[in-house]
Amino acid sequence: MRTGVLIYKDVLSSLSPEAKKILGLIMHKGAMTKSQLAKVAGLKLTTLNRMMLPLEKADLIVRTETGESTGGRKPVIYDVNSRRYYVIGIDISRLYSQVVLTNLKMELLEKDRFDMDRNSSPEATLNRILDWVGRVLEKREHGYVIGVGIGTVGPLDRKSGIILNPENFEAQGWENIPLKAIMEERTGLPVIIDNGANAAVLAETRYGRGKGMKSVIYLNCGVGIRTGVISSGTLVRTINDADDTFAHIVIDVNGRPCRCGNQGCVERYSSIYAIMEAFAEEMAQGRDRRNPNADLPVSYLELCREAEENDTTARQVLQNAAVRMGTGLANFIQLLNPGLVVLSGPLILHSKLFYEVCVEAAKRKRYWDKGGHLVFSRGGAFEENAISIGAAALVMEHYLEPEALG
Numbered sequence: 001m002r003t004g005v006l007i008y009k010d011v012l013s014s015l016s017p018e019a020k021k022i023l024g025l026i027m028h029k030g031a032m033t034k035s036q037l038a039k040v041a042g043l044k045l046t047t048l049n050r051m052m053l054p055l056e057k058a059d060l061i062v063r064t065e066t067g068e069s070t071g072g073r074k075p076v077i078y079d080v081n082s083r084r085y086y087v088i089g090i091d092i093s094r095l096y097s098q099v100v101l102t103n104l105k106m107e108l109l110e111k112d113r114f115d116m117d118r119n120s121s122p123e124a125t126l127n128r129i130l131d132w133v134g135r136v137l138e139k140r141e142h143g144y145v146i147g148v149g150i151g152t153v154g155p156l157d158r159k160s161g162i163i164l165n166p167e168n169f170e171a172q173g174w175e176n177i178p179l180k181a182i183m184e185e186r187t188g189l190p191v192i193i194d195n196g197a198n199a200a201v202l203a204e205t206r207y208g209r210g211k212g213m214k215s216v217i218y219l220n221c222g223v224g225i226r227t228g229v230i231s232s233g234t235l236v237r238t239i240n241d242a243d244d245t246f247a248h249i250v251i252d253v254n255g256r257p258c259r260c261g262n263q264g265c266v267e268r269y270s271s272i273y274a275i276m277e278a279f280a281e282e283m284a285q286g287r288d289r290r291n292p293n294a295d296l297p298v299s300y301l302e303l304c305r306e307a308e309e310n311d312t313t314a315r316q317v318l319q320n321a322a323v324r325m326g327t328g329l330a331n332f333i334q335l336l337n338p339g340l341v342v343l344s345g346p347l348i349l350h351s352k353l354f355y356e357v358c359v360e361a362a363k364r365k366r367y368w369d370k371g372g373h374l375v376f377s378r379g380g381a382f383e384e385n386a387i388s389i390g391a392a393a394l395v396m397e398h399y400l401e402p403e404a405l406g
Contacts (some may be wrong), residue, residue, distance in 0.1 A: 011058055011060070011085070011144065011146065012146060012396075012399035012400075013399060015054060015055075015058075015399075016051075016054070018051045019051050019052075019054050019055055020399065020400050021041065021051075022037065022041065022048070022051050022052055022055060023055055023060055023061065023080070023400065024400040024401060025037065025040055025041060026061060026078060026079065026080055027080050027104065027105070027206075027207075027396065027400070028206050028207070028211065029211075030079075031064055031077050031078060031079035031080075032077065032078060033075040033076065033077055033078070034048060034049070034052075034075070034076070034078070035075060037052075037078070052078070059081055059084045060080065060081055060084075060085070060104070061078050061079065061080055061081060062078070062079060062080075062081045063076045063077070063078060064077050064078070064079040065077050080103075080104045080105050081104065082103040082104065082105050082107060083103065083143070084104075084143055084144065085103065085104050085143060085144050085145075085146055086101055086102065086103060086109070086137075086140070086143055086144070086145050086146065087101075087102050087103075087104070087145070087146050087147060087148075087149065087392040087395050087396065088100070088101060088133055088145065088147070088148045088149070088187075088189075088392065089101075089102060089148075089149045089150075089151070089199075089388040089389055089390070089391035089392030089393075089394075089395075090129060090148065090149065090150045090151070090152075090183075090388060090391055091151050091152075091196055091199075091387035091388035091391060092125065092150065092151070092152040092153065092163075092179075092196070093116065093152075093153060093196060093222065093387070094116060094153060094166075094168050094169055094170075094222065094223045094224075095115065095116055095222060095223060095346055096113055096114065096115050096116055096346075097113070097114060097116055097120070097125055097128075097129065098111060098112065098113040098114075098384075098385070098387070098388045099111065099112050099129045099132055099133060099388065100385065100388040100389060100392065101133075101136055101137075102389060102392045104146075104396065105207075106203065106206075106207040106389055106392060106393055106396075108385055108389060110136050111385065111388065112128075112129075112132045113384075114128065116169065116170060116171070117170050117171070118170045118171050119171060120169070120170065120171045121171045121172065121173050121174075122171075122173055122174055122177045123173075124171075125171075126179075126182060126183070126186075130183075130186055130187070133187070145189060146395055146396070147189050147190040147191065147192065147395040147398075148183055148184075148187060148189050148190070148191045148192070148395065149191075149192050149193075149194075149199065149390075149391030149392050149393070149394040149395040150179055150180070150183065150191060150192070150193040150194075150391055151193075151194060151195065151196035151197075151198070151199030151200065151387040151388065151390055151391040151394070152166075152179065152193065152195070152196055153166045153195070153196060153224075153226070153243065154166065154195050154241065154242055154243045154244070155241065155242055155243075156193065156194070156195060156241055158193060158194060158195075158241050160178070160180070161178060161179055161180020161181060161191065161193045162176060162177065162178050162179065162180070163176075163177045163179055164176060167224075167259075168223050168224070168273070179191075179193055180193050190395075192391075192394045192395050192398045193394075194391075194394055194405075195226065195228070195241070195242075195243035196220065196226060196228075196243070196387040196390070196391075197218055197219070197220050197226035197227050197228035197243045197387070198228045198235055198237075198243065198390075199228070199386075199387050199390030199391045199393065199394050200218045200220065200228050200342075200344065200380075200382070200386035200387045200390040201216055201217070201218035201228030201229060201230050201235070201342070201390070202228070202230070202235065202390050202393050202394060202397060202405075203381075203382055203386055203389050203390035203392075203393045204216055204218055204340070204342050204380045204381060204382070204386065204390075205230045206393060206397065207381070207389075207393060208380055208381030208382055208386075209340055209342065209375070209377050209380050209381045210230075210339070210340045210342075210380075213338075213339035213340050214230075214231070214232050214233050214339065215229075215230060215231045215232060215336060215337060215338040215339055215340075216229070216230045216338055216339065216340045216341075216342070217229050217332065217333070217336060217338045217340070217341045217342065218342045218344065218380070218386070219246060219329075219341070219342070219343050219344070219345070220344055220345035220386075220387070221270070221271070221272075221325075221343065221344070221345040221346070221347040221348050221354075222271070222272055222345040222346040222347055223271060223272050223273060224244060224247055224267060224271055225244065225246060225247035225266060225267050225270060225271055225325075225345075226243045226244065226247070226345070227243055227244060227245040227246040227247065228243070229245070229336060229338075230404075231336055231338075233404060234403075234404050234406060235404060235405050235406045236406070237406045244267065246266060246328065246329075246332055247265060247266055247267035247271070248260050248262065248265045248266070248267065249265065249266050249328045249331060249332060250262055250263070250264050250265055251264055251265070251266055251269070251324055251327050251328045251331075252264030252269075252324075255268065255269070256268040256269070256274075266324065266325055266328040269320075269321050269324040269325070270321045270322070270324055270325035270328075270358075271347075272300045272346065272347055274321065275300065275303065275317060275318065275321045275347075276298075276300055276303065278317050278320070278321065279298070279303055279313065279314065279317045282313050282316070282317060283313065300346070300347065300350070301350055303317070303318070304318070304347070304350045304351040304353075304354070305350075307351065307353050307354075308351070308352065308353055315353065318351060318353055318354050318357070319353070319357050321354070322353070322354045322355075322356075322357035322358040322361065323357060323358070323361045324361075325358045325361075326357065326358040326359065326360065326361025326362040326363075326364075327361055327362075329341070329358065329361075329362040330361070330362045330363075330364070333362065333374065338374065339373060339374065339375065340374075340375045340376075340377060341362075341374065341375070341376050341377070342376075342377045342379070342380035342386075343355055343358065343359070343376070343377070343378055343379075344378075344379050344380055344383065344384075344386055348378060348379065349378075349379055349383065349384060352378070355378045359376045362376075
């Protein structure tokens with residue numbers, strides 16, 4: 001890939017564990033003086049100076065400003081260099097795909113987002129992403145790209161970097177696609193791949209609303225309901241590395257049959273497909289609607305909009321789905337005891353009503369929050385960019401804290 005940015009992938013892998021620890025502290029906690037760093041890291045200043053030297057030589061950290069004096073010389077504040085190194089983050093979802101360029105502070109520099117349709121084959125999707133990356137990097141006059149992160153729908157063979165047999169893509173051909181191998185061959189960069197919800201919860205915990213928290217839940221509500229969980233500082237993985245843990249919590253043992261083989265799963269009531277199915281059933285029964293002559297089926301975007309405008313049927317369908325999801329969420333919270341629950345994804349970001357009803361339903365089970373420390377967030381710090389920025393964060397955390405990725 002011909003670019004104006006120099007491709008360099010070994011700047012982090014060559015660092016000592018001690019240097020990586022210091023870099024991680026600055027990245028996750030923000031700019032600090034040496035005295036503050038030494039206190040947080042539990043080190044003597046002489047030891048800290050030795051650890052910081054390779055970071056300064058590699059231009060990974062820089063002196064940004066001076067702090068307030070306590071009587072002597074003003075202390076120097078050190079921060080991550082936001083203008084020297086870049087990371088590419090990719091979000092491949094069923095409804096859309098997105099690619100971003102970030103700096104090491106996970107600040108969004110540029111992005112491209114496009115809808116996925118019946119023409120969005122793996123080849124077409126990756127070609128568009130790579131064309132955009134090439135154009136963006138050509139505009140950069142200097143700097144280094146650390147790597148590429150991909151957050152995608154599952155199921156995955158994560159270690160091999162293969163997306164296996166995902167459901168509900170409009171385009172054909174998404175079975176057994178070696179995303180990691182393709183991207184590494186075409187970019188010459190190391191590629192880290194994971195489920196998109198895992199990437200998003202990592203971004204929120206390390207760089208977003210969940211900073212300083214040990215346990216965070218992230219739910220992406222769209223065509224399916226995708227789950228990312230960090231518990232006690234570590235990414236929680238299922239046996240088969242699936243991203244639909246929460247989606248298949250049973251909330252009605254005699255409920256609707258689910259594709260997983262159970263009955264009454266949350267996803268059968270609260271995903272976009274389930275909501276559209278429930279709406280079509282209501283319409284077939286002749287329920288009143290603000291615009292009874294409208295063509296069916298409507299899109300979920302139209303349904304959300306009409307619910308916000310107090311269309312009786314649309315509003316009732318969304319409320320019913322949100323209550324069921326909130327009921328399942330209360331159980332999930334009881335099990336994991338998080339400090340933050342982020343609800344995001346297309347459904348949440350397009351329906352404030354769904355979010356509010358869901359949270360209210362979850363909050364009725366107050367036994368899990370007697371201390372009042374649980375925080376809910378609609379969209380989190382990164383909103384629609386959470387998975388793509390999280391994918392970029394995967395690259396950095398792979399080098400800095402691989403044990404936390406599970």
